[in-house]
Amino acid sequence: MTIWILPIEGHEQRYTGQWLHHLPVQLAQAAAARGVPASVIQIEGEMPPPVPLAGAFLDFAGTNIFKSTQIAEVARRFQRGEVMPGDTFLITDAWHPGVHQIRYMSALLHIPVRLIGLLHAGHYDPNDFLGRIALQDAGWAKAMERALFEAYDFSVFATQAHAELFRAGVGVAADDQRVAVCGWPMEYLTAELQPHLGQPKENIVLFPHRLAPEKQPKIFKDLAGSFPEWRFVACQETALTKREYHDLLARSRVVFSCSLQETLGIGCYEGVLAGAVPVVPDRLSYREMYTEEFRYPAEWTASGEAYLRHKPALVAHLSAVLDRVVSGGYSLTACEQQLSSFFSGADLYDRVLAS
Template structure:
């Protein structure tokens, strides 16, 4: 029996990382069973210090390194006890994990060949990410680190083509390099989680579902909201909420709005669609390939250097959407169908289980 060694991100209730800790191991196990593959999924945890996320991020930048360091120490113990077998697969759910090099080191020196898959959420390659906002001259190590990480993975997995293109361009990765894979994100549980909220009565709420970070442009959202006195423009994370409270707020909202400059997938907007809210998203980032055109607005309307000259157009566009919602609304089912593959782990499971499946056949 081969093993899948799963290294999760530390969980936070308000973020999808906590949901991954609840669902991902079982989803991989079910995927293996569906493919007729006999494997065991072993989750390797780290020590979780009490932490407060760094401002503008959803991780504590010191705490996450405590977590990852203790996580990889436990992987080393598994190697030491000879529990890691040739052909096993390691899945790093956060590819920005220095422990991948230690796995490569132990694999090579102990002559136990393994396969490693890493999920890239963001990084220095994205100019609007926390790391990306540090100018290269002050952080030349960041680009070098990403090159080293990429070299260590057999598969670098990305949620969307937009992030693949950004990564390839920044790191000069050729288009025929098969180590890069578009896989969507393993979040098929969301549809079931939000199904019960579809019957909640709607209120005149336009929701900003993102974390409070500079690249999300919260102040722009609030400024636009002042043009609509009959509607509540609500920043979800301005009030501390449990996940259930957040889902209830989503369900009561008529619109989820984004003006983000950085996104992996914009999970909050998808959750909103599942709960019956109309998405209003910019024509940039991953949104371009994910959403039907009727829910996109021109990117320049919410770019920092062109927002003011386009504010009136944005307000007029939003006014039409809110009027249409009041008069009968939108059919969101085609949008849900178009979005669903981006929030399915099937392509990821194919990558994880590829060699196991080949052996089984």
């Protein structure tokens, strides 16, 4: 059996650059550990010069150039007879136009394959890019996602909260087993952050998100004015390399989120691994990932207007957190252990490697 990986294009500031390297290796190691005879082949695409939109990591035209060249290579593999019955395609961004073309070739060439897609975001989330566009014209996006769902053998989500959002938005029954919650294959993070640990902590509160409307950076920047003795740093305001970003995490005492859209919250988990205390809203995937100790009431940052109403309460809460952080009052060991299952590919590998 061959596992064909169609990766998302790798970007230095995103986890996708790490996946290009680590995911094929981790999947091959998982196959060997399970005694499954499988080869892993990654199909990359043409990377045009990036011109990302404001608040996004992707150039929305460029990403389709990348995906189109990926599917052209997949078609050549079918044509040359390299794709065999029983092979599996792992498509790491399920919103991929080539999904239907793979199904087309599989059916008409009589080469049955499995398709597994990882869902990151989509129209079903009103705070996502596609969701905001779909408010003006929802029909095509919802129909596209339903068609994608029907084309996949499994649609994979990192958390229950995200899966439930998809079920509601696309109209998938609660007992439909084609929806799978598996966590994300990011077990490499612990080793990547390890060399950066041990640096002296500084009074830094880090915003580890895109400067996008759904992440609400304006709230973070406004909060900074209430804490002049602390540095409030939005990491995307500087073009950091991954190494520089990890160094900054290791020096930070706190990572802060007020996101309205979040698949998993990778930056906050990286912060925990680097010894930074997470401060997150009681909503989205955060609710199932973090104990109450690290969550604040969701309504405090439900919108910019809600934040202004609840600002005194949030300032008081964050002030208490920062005082406790400085005094060494937090232990992150249990938090890290709880989060680790969300950042492990073990369940995904079991599904991919199943016969």
